[in-house]
Amino acid sequence: MKRRRIKKQVYVVGIILLLVIVLSIFGIRYLLYRGTNEYKLKKIGYQPEEISIIETLEPDQIQTILDKEYNVTIPKLLKEKYFIFQNLDRYLTYYNDHKDDDLTHVVSIVNVGADHEYYDKDMVVKTKTDLKNEYLILVNKFHYLDQNFAPSDIVAVRNWYAYGENEIRKEVYEQFRSMFNAAAEEDLKLIITSSYRDYEFQDTLWNNYANSKGEEWADSVAARPGYSEHQTGLSLDIVTDGEGSSMDSFDQTDEFKWLSKNAHKYGFILRYPEGKEDITGYSYESWHYRYVGVETATKIHDLGITFDEYYAYYQNEIEA
Template identity: 35%
Template structure:
């Protein structure tokens, strides 16, 4: 009896063992076929996917130029540069890509420079790509009344008249806007820039001072101001600064190097540097929170 029982037990253990082996083999077969399938799919679909992606990219690129051509400041000869810039800055709008490339922002500052095309006008642009000759002196420079300026400060007549009008209005409201630096000759800028390079090196000086010929101060259309008390670099902390924020545009002046626009202007934020551009342009720039560079590319350059 016991012997038979033992044999039966042995047999059933053997069966269980065989069943386990079968299950093991089946699961291996299942797993291996499961793995193979996606590989097969990948192999047959990858070229298709790639082709589709390529087609989509071509459509995107073509539609980019179609949209670009609708802008009156799109330059078809810049197509390759636009597309390259778009690849590197996919978050930007078409308007911004075209504007930035037209400004040469796809090149480093002080490379690909050219003589600025407009002279002696409030629409002229001088920056790290557009320069003035060493002998350029603006027409109609006039001294600013000493009441509103440190001695010897000059601006182009139209800017000077508007600056005085603005300073008078500020005074009437109980504030003080005094010119501490305005027109600067090419030679003056050479000395100033070289002095800054000596103390901060070229890279440091380039963030806050212009190289000679590239300084807006040579246009006679811009002015550094202070409130007559605290240092001009702290103008932002004065109440007069708030007054300028609300009123400067009414007299044709704009804050030329605003906060968070360093990548466009090439300069760190300067709360004291104001540029005369005329009332209409100043109003537009003030209301749309853009830089003079952007305005120039979109509205001035196409008319040259």
């Protein structure tokens, strides 16, 4: 009798112990799960596919998203090729004001700073042109050069290659001549019509325009002093002779077609392409070429992006 009762008690205690252990395991697992980002993101409202995209971020970046309300646009932005996390809030703000825009365009606009007004003072203070990487200097409506900036190795261009007097940086001149010779082999003629301009030249030019027809008009036809890429000594305006000697008709010429296919092999890019006006801040200029070196020019050409976009995504990342 006694032995049987003890046996029964051991049996009951055993079952209780087993239950406690099983429940503890589930309880602990549940508590641990509640601490995961997956659980927290789900609780805010993110769906499993959205969560797996967000979970590719760094822990502090995930926390930034956890601190916000559910936003259907965030996971979509994360899938954009040129997404930069530190720009997240600006993408969301810009998209909120431009709902019809596609996100690829939103990312480009914000990356280059074009969600600000041109020459925006706050923006400009932060974005003085970085001179460290001399052939990759960025000059646009948000990145400027000092009044006393002048490239050190400016050389004169022979009349053979140019209309009027022209000067340009040494390496740019060497690469232009190689490009000129390659084009000449196909009976094409590349002629430099404008090149290095110093600060004073641009200052006089812009102020003359502003005095005659106002600042707004001056901004529409010329860069403000310090904001012209021609001050870098890395920019060339290229035309040809005959019909193609005017800038406006240059994109109808065989020379232009040749440059579109070959300029990058000599380190040049078309700086203000058609359809990218809101990214570059400039009207389409089929004649304006910028030297960035062969490697970068090839990359920009192959990716099909502007120098502004390239700089924001690749150059800033390298320096960060």
